[in-house]
Amino acid sequence: MRRRGLLALEPAQALTAMARAVAEESPVLTLADVDWGSFARAFTALRPSPLLADLPDVARIAAAAAESEAENTDVSDELRQRLSVLPESEQEAELVELIRQQAASVLGYASVGDIEAGRAFREMGFDSLMAVELRNRLTRATGLRLPAGFVFDYPNAIAAARLLRQDIFRDGAASGDSLLTELDKLEASLVTSEPDALTRTRVAVRLQAFLAKWQGEETESSSAAAEGGVLGQLESASDDELLNFINREMGR
Template identity: 35%
Template structure:
């Protein structure tokens, strides 16, 4: 908890343990440093590995390539009935009703978020809460994306939590990717004119916008809209200082929020 690791919180330490890296005592660190500077090798990494954790990663096909030589890969034995292919997540979802598909994916996302943040219980993960509000940084964002790619079996963008800034938003994205038919009823931009879009968005409750991670994006648009400074709109910087969404929108209803977000600042 001191020295170079003094700034690491519990989440950082948990991530290191999952990666198979163990902490070094001061004595171990200094001894390895002495060995490193006295060696002829140009690039050395003094590190203590948890070989059991690395072996588990190798068994799951998750071990980094540069560490492959540190542990033995588990032998694959054929079963009596021949190789058995795992049922993909998309196959498991395909036979479920839409509501159960969403519930299953949301549970999966919340489980992975809990692991990344070092929580023992996924119940602590609020589905509609923005990742920026629950302690995610660039490293945890990458880890979550990688973990979800492995369990979902599909490629995901490096900007995943920024494109889909809440567990609910990621859930809906995964469902659309894993079950293409789920997105078939999605309204395309060309199908809605500006007036129709205003009306449609204004009909969505604020709570639902917040669940989907859309509210914060709209608030940023409001702050950036022409005349926002004169109208007393709150800047993105102030929203990041911990003010609640309810305080940011004050007395503005959804219709007013949409009007300002879309550039209508006459009222």
């Protein structure tokens, strides 16, 4: 009960409070010594609580937690770099190991070997408070903003690792090594392919525009003009229009 934030009352204080309650004949009364920092986190782990929301102590704790999460939304650079050089299957295995280590710490196990990757967290004894603690540990380790019900929505280490990997590399957020790997693939495909002159022109213009943007040589106005101007025209141009463009702009 102490772990959940419900503390034992000091006997003399408890008896005094109970005597006052009886004397006042309150129709409904709850007497408790509550550590709101622990109790509110566990009680609201899976859903908001209208019962607690208006309590000043709980509101302060919730505001502080929201601010902390907002400041900690970037994926750990060290973790991303370590994962980016691994194949996808090994990335997942690395994250499974991270989750098992943190789960073992929360449960107080001496060895990570006691945590089976495919076994449900509930079956291992996780309750709401432990679920919050594991979520917070993984948030600190990864920098990801994880949902409050993370442990129950993704019930074992394997399912949880897949979510972590998806979020770490969301929107192509890969490291420099991964970008270079993608460029190597592009170069290989260009070498082995034999596109016609029109396709070569389209590809060349797109690559030149990308390089200019990457090097910071393109202002917002020129970028917008490119998207709505030359590049936009080339995307929708007919073969004859492309040939005219090549002759006019490239001296061919």
